[in-house]
Amino acid sequence: MAATRRERFLGKASVGLGTSTRHVFERRVEEIKPSKTDINSVIMDYLITEGYPHAAKTFAMESNIQNYGDRDSIEQRVAIRKAIHAGDIQSAIEKINDLNPQILDHDSSLHFALLRLQLIELIRTCTSTPNGDITPALTFATTQLAPRAPTNDTFLADLEKTMALLIFPRENLSPPLAGLLDSSLRQQVATRVNEAILLSQGKDREAKIKGLIKLRVWSEQKARDNGVKDLPSRLPLGLDDEVGMEASEEEEEEEDEDETMNGGADDPMVP
Amino acid sequence: MFRRSSYASVAAGTAASTSPQPFQSRPNTLSPMMNPTYSGANSLPYSTHHSRHPSRGMDVEGHHNAGSWGRGGQLPSYSSQYGYSSNGSGGGAYDGLHETFFIPSYLRGSRHMERLEEAYKARVAAQREMKSSHSNPGSLSASSSSVNLHKMVPSHRGMTHDIIERAPAHNEPKYAPLPMRWSESDMVGLELQADGLEVRFGGSSKTHDDAASIRADHCMPRQCGIYYYEVTVVSKGKEGLIGVGFSAKGVPLNRLPGWEPRSWAYHGDDGYSFCQTAQGKAYGPKFSTTDVIGCGINFRTNSAFFTKNGIYLGTAFKDILKEEDLYPSVGMKKPGEHLRVNFGQSPFIFDIDGMMRQEKKMIQDEINKADVASLHPPLDETALIHELIAQYLAHDGYVETARAFAHEVRAESQALANGNTNATIKELDPADDIDGVNRQRIRMAILDGDVDKALKYTKSFYPRVLRENENIYFKLKCCKFVEMARRFVEQQSANAPSSNRATSNGNATSNGHRNQNGKAPVINDYDDDVFDHQMELDDQLIHNGGSGDWERMDMEDSQPHESRATGEKEQQGDLMVELFKYGAELKTEFKDDPRRETKQTLDSIFAIIAYPDVRESPVNQLLDVSGRVAVAEELNGAILVSLGKSSSAALERLCQQSEALVNELAGDGGPGAFINVRKDFLL
Numbered sequence: 038m039a040a041t042r043r044e045r046f047l048g049k050a051s052v053g054l055g056t057s058t059r060h061v062f063e064r065r066v067e068e069i070k071p072s073k074t075d076i077n078s079v080i081m082d083y084l085i086t087e088g089y090p091h092a093a094k095t096f097a098m099e100s101n102i103q104n105y106g107d108r109d110s111i112e113q114r115v116a117i118r119k120a121i122h123a124g125d126i127q128s129a130i131e132k133i134n135d136l137n138p139q140i141l142d143h144d145s146s147l148h149f150a151l152l153r154l155q156l157i158e159l160i161r162t163c164t165s166t167p168n169g170d171i172t173p174a175l176t177f178a179t180t181q182l183a184p185r186a187p188t189n190d191t192f193l194a195d196l197e198k199t200m201a202l203l204i205f206p207r208e209n210l211s212p213p214l215a216g217l218l219d220s221s222l223r224q225q226v227a228t229r230v231n232e233a234i235l236l237s238q239g240k241d242r243e244a245k246i247k248g249l250i251k252l253r254v255w256s257e258q259k260a261r262d263n264g265v266k267d268l269p270s271r272l273p274l275g276l277d278d279e280v281g282m283e284a285s286e287e288e289e290e291e292e293d294e295d296e297t298m299n300g301g302a303d304d305p306m307v308p
Numbered sequence: 309m310f311r312r313s314s315y316a317s318v319a320a321g322t323a324a325s326t327s328p329q330p331f332q333s334r335p336n337t338l339s340p341m342m343n344p345t346y347s348g349a350n351s352l353p354y355s356t357h358h359s360r361h362p363s364r365g366m367d368v369e370g371h372h373n374a375g376s377w378g379r380g381g382q383l384p385s386y387s388s389q390y391g392y393s394s395n396g397s398g399g400g401a402y403d404g405l406h407e408t409f410f411i412p413s414y415l416r417g418s419r420h421m422e423r424l425e426e427a428y429k430a431r432v433a434a435q436r437e438m439k440s441s442h443s444n445p446g447s448l449s450a451s452s453s454s455v456n457l458h459k460m461v462p463s464h465r466g467m468t469h470d471i472i473e474r475a476p477a478h479n480e481p482k483y484a485p486l487p488m489r490w491s492e493s494d495m496v497g498l499e500l501q502a503d504g505l506e507v508r509f510g511g512s513s514k515t516h517d518d519a520a521s522i523r524a525d526h527c528m529p530r531q532c533g534i535y536y537y538e539v540t541v542v543s544k545g546k547e548g549l550i551g552v553g554f555s556a557k558g559v560p561l562n563r564l565p566g567w568e569p570r571s572w573a574y575h576g577d578d579g580y581s582f583c584q585t586a587q588g589k590a591y592g593p594k595f596s597t598t599d600v601i602g603c604g605i606n607f608r609t610n611s612a613f614f615t616k617n618g619i620y621l622g623t624a625f626k627d628i629l630k631e632e633d634l635y636p637s638v639g640m641k642k643p644g645e646h647l648r649v650n651f652g653q654s655p656f657i658f659d660i661d662g663m664m665r666q667e668k669k670m671i672q673d674e675i676n677k678a679d680v681a682s683l684h685p686p687l688d689e690t691a692l693i694h695e696l697i698a699q700y701l702a703h704d705g706y707v708e709t710a711r712a713f714a715h716e717v718r719a720e721s722q723a724l725a726n727g728n729t730n731a732t733i734k735e736l737d738p739a740d741d742i743d744g745v746n747r748q749r750i751r752m753a754i755l756d757g758d759v760d761k762a763l764k765y766t767k768s769f770y771p772r773v774l775r776e777n778e779n780i781y782f783k784l785k786c787c788k789f790v791e792m793a794r795r796f797v798e799q800q801s802a803n804a805p806s807s808n809r810a811t812s813n814g815n816a817t818s819n820g821h822r823n824q825n826g827k828a829p830v831i832n833d834y835d836d837d838v839f840d841h842q843m844e845l846d847d848q849l850i851h852n853g854g855s856g857d858w859e860r861m862d863m864e865d866s867q868p869h870e871s872r873a874t875g876e877k878e879q880q881g882d883l884m885v886e887l888f889k890y891g892a893e894l895k896t897e898f899k900d901d902p903r904r905e906t907k908q909t910l911d912s913i914f915a916i917i918a919y920p921d922v923r924e925s926p927v928n929q930l931l932d933v934s935g936r937v938a939v940a941e942e943l944n945g946a947i948l949v950s951l952g953k954s955s956s957a958a959l960e961r962l963c964q965q966s967e968a969l970v971n972e973l974a975g976d977g978g979p980g981a982f983i984n985v986r987k988d989f990l991l
Contacts, residue, residue: 062968071963073704073941074934075990078699079959084713092713099706099748101755101937122724220724222689246693246959248675249989253962255678256969259979265972272965276684276699276958 061267079245081105086235086244088115114234121227122220126155133230135200141238145185147191147233152181153199157217171203191295343911408488410535412652414664415486419974419984420531421481440921484531487524487636487651491494494635495522496561501647507638511646519559521551521639528554528605528634530977534667536660537603537636538615538650541576544596545644550576552601552647557634564639570632572625573639574601574614579625581614592621602658603682605638606667607977615658630976668982696959702956705747705944743951746770747944755941757933759788762943770947777946782906783939785894787911792890793933795885887917963990 047278077100084093085106095107120129133140141148149277159177163169186193201214211227216222230241260268348726348915366905409428439547489504497520498509506523528535539552551564552571559565566573574581576595580588588629595601595616601617605628612625628634638647680689694717701710746769763784766774774781883919891914898906912927919925945955956964966985 048683062972065971066964067959069964069967071967071986071990073493075986076700076963079990080700083693083697087564092709095712096701096706097893099709099752101933118720119723122720142323148530157772197566224724229734244693245989246696247680247689249681249688249966250692251675251678251682252970252983252985252989254680254683254965256677256966256973256980258693260677260969263973263978265969268972270491273959274696274732274961274965275954275956276695 083244083246085111088118114231116225122223124158126151128159137237141231144233147229149185151228152197156199164207408651414660415532417984417987437487475921484529487526489525490522491525492833496520498522506648509640509643518562519639519641521565523635525779530607531974533977533981534606534649535666538600538602538656539638540648541597541599542646542648543644547642548576548596550645551639552603554634555637567638583625591624600657610977618657650899667810671979671982675903700957700959702744705744707744707748709771747947751940753946755936759784759791770950773950780943780946786909786933787939789894790914790930792887
């Protein structure tokens, strides 16, 4: 099998572009055989850490992984994530405290981030309708956030920025203010909460795949900085087309186009 | 933090092979019967004892034991001083192999050490193989070709281990070994003792200028990142004119290290450091009898340091020559001077492990700062991960998972978007990927231990694949034999009065997923026409986008002739007969295969029959279900190649590239030397 592939590979390479130095490194890449079991465990780790219980369960069946962690814990984290994503911060905080009250007690910055998100949601509700009642938002800010703000300069700045949302009309918010209303803030906070829960359970905070991708970025950068020889100008992942690396190799020039085309393909989903 | 799960397993030796680890994926490359051998050499004090106890008493008392390290068979008595007890299996472990292997504590988990260890185990296995197959002492032919012997190793584990991940041993480049002892030839005017770990000034000094120096047997491998060794001054003689350091090959040995170009050292009589010149610089304290002097090079920063009795003395040299292979070297000048070296066989006095940890952490911190958004614009981290996972699942034929994942990601982003317009998940609908479905069927068949079904599917869907990949075909056939043997063994224990079947290697657990459908398997005796017809029907269902319909086929298409349901009713004798019959067929089919691997593999699987209870036998790992995974993935890869697709998904490619890049960064002792991709990032 290996021989066949190498022949194919060399065949393509000689037809295609490229200098011979390119192939030295590519061949070294080809010779490394990561174990499928390892990769599967990285996938499983992500599904569990980031909370995709159904996919995790299915994957366990399809790949014959028998023990894949505590299902209850996944479900709890998913429920909390869902609540935060949906803007239901109150219930998220309750759920976190049900799980382990120490998480928020010990991480005042995370607790503040959640409360501020809750304030933002209240402001969102009252500013989304003309003449909406801002009393709930104000009450919440004075009772929940104001007492905490003086303990930390960042808290104070964050609170002030958030309160500005009440003053300016929603249509012409400056980018930093508009960012507060963006769903990515919910996502950020949800990620922080997820990591805090994992940490409190003595697990790895981050899914392994994240470190792996960082390693890939870092090692390429470092190799280029160090002037490692025989490094092709680009190291495609083969993510864009089904045919994978062979295609990307033959059509290197076209690949940039490919990517833009792909970006275009995404567009219908981004009206 | 670095995950260094291997510590325990390396140190614990035999225990590692039996400890249940959920994601333990790469089986110990060492076959179980080799383990005791190994642990004998390795379960020595440094398994847990740390260098943080500067026990000088140990050195004085312990030195008379040092000699036994070289032989490897006996445990030095001071190991019991620390509460380590010999497990008894180490004795005589090195019969016929005049080589020891050890991992210095600070290099545990290092990629370079893993490679050295693999190579070492391969050599041991080859030695054993040679011994057992050529017990006739008169036969000289066996020892002639070590190349062949190397080839035997991967084939030997062919059936049982994760073959995909590693190139055969004979392809492996030579990896630079660690210094093990002082060289017998690369020295002047010294007496070597204790298997090359002690040196003593020999005879009288002829002239006042002549010194006596020695170099180690191997150079310090840059791939270690940091290399460190320690020397105990057993006796300083009269003046303590002793130099500890390193030099390149060819540097005159009648001079103390440090005095000559291409040599560097720290001297005991004045505490000076000497950098390629006889003109020293004030560096540290003097040293004399019972002092332990450490010498280390950090190849990443290209600098060297020394320690005295566990205390770091600071950087001594910078800009050490990069082009040279550097050897540990000591020298002395007066009668009575006597040194003992520790190349990592025993614990170090200085906390070199801590320095290694810091170095690794620094690099890890740097990696953590990498900007992932630059890898595949315009995707951000989350989007990129989702794409990588989705593509992997589709590529490798995890159809249902791909579907479930796409669904959950979509649901998540919809919840998040909440009318917002940020959702950018690529639609990934694997439903119309018939190949994916087919490949998953084949995979499941193998994972279920139903090799016949896998063969049938493969022949029908991808007729070329087995013809063009004879070795995979052979592995599948062998797999079938192993599965039959497994059934036999299970039945045996089921019939036994105290049965704990299905707990060890059983089918019962591995087939769990099927029962979750709540349908009992239907057994159909059909001929190939029916099968083909069924298959067409099935394909149609898939064309119509029916999700999950493919499982139906599995339901109806249970094994034609060895179904589990009937199998349990069968007499054991029948299974035995079948097993032998099939074994004979197998032997006939491949008897003309000239490759040595083929014969080796056949011999090893036939050995299963020889044991009354295979699970207690040396070949028990053959029955481990993880063997199925390897075969299944190899076949899947071959099918992908036959379909003109890359055999590896983007995520695999990413792993491959990362490791290749790290290797590039490790070769000259750069930051890559401190990274073990698999240990630090995959496990």
